[in-house]
Amino acid sequence: MKVNGKDHGPVLPMTVKGLVSSMGFREDRVAVELNGKIVSRARYADTALKDDDSVEIVGFVGGG
């Protein structure tokens, strides 16, 4: 599985929710794209990740 362009290694099975949390992100401050498509926040807990998946996670910071 690739996460943010880098090989994430064999950490399966895992959901999007688990990945977000394992990377130290707060779920209410991120957006997640799985294989080029946005993942609905309501689906993080039941979206299982596969070995050939490519995930992009962006965490937002304060100020504006």
Add this chain to the structure above:
Amino acid sequence: MPFPEKKELEEALRARLTTGIHEKIKTARVGIAGLGGLGSNIAAMLVRTGVANLTVADFDTVDLSNVNRQNYYLSQIGSPKTDAAEELLLKINPYLTIDKHYVRLDPSNIPAIFDGCDIVCEAFDVPSEKAMLINTILERCPGIKVVSGSGMAGYGRSNEIRTERLFADLYICGDGIDMEDTEGGLMAPRVNICAGHMANAVISLLINGDV
């Protein structure tokens, strides 16, 4: 001096740009969510460049503490930011169409408010609100691109603010460092650098579909 006629103003804008570019900018509709340090400055830059259709939303009023970095003046304190921004933007282009929403944005109103926009700028300050807006648009408004600001507090380190395409329809400008982890707080120059990145990304997306 009276305002120039619409045609005269358009000619002046067109004369400054390479052939064909003005049309692409003029016919687009750009949304700006949040009219604080980022949004108020992005709006002014876009209108100067020739963007003629804006949809703006903010629930706040101009406060004395905003004038250090936001594009407002002391005479506007107490006015809704949507009204204050409109007042200034119409001084740059009186023929601008501005669809303004003095409202707190949430998943229930975002799709309708930004319907018809080609691009929406995320210009909030609270991280969870930024994430809410971006997720709502990317999930529910297919075809709209989002340009987001994330990390612009402090001073110096000008070249650490950058523009990146992170998702198919999501572009992020900033240094990725939280305001709380930055010395100096929010200051006009760096907020404007980030706003400049965002406005530049919008213009570039309108002209050639990429940043």
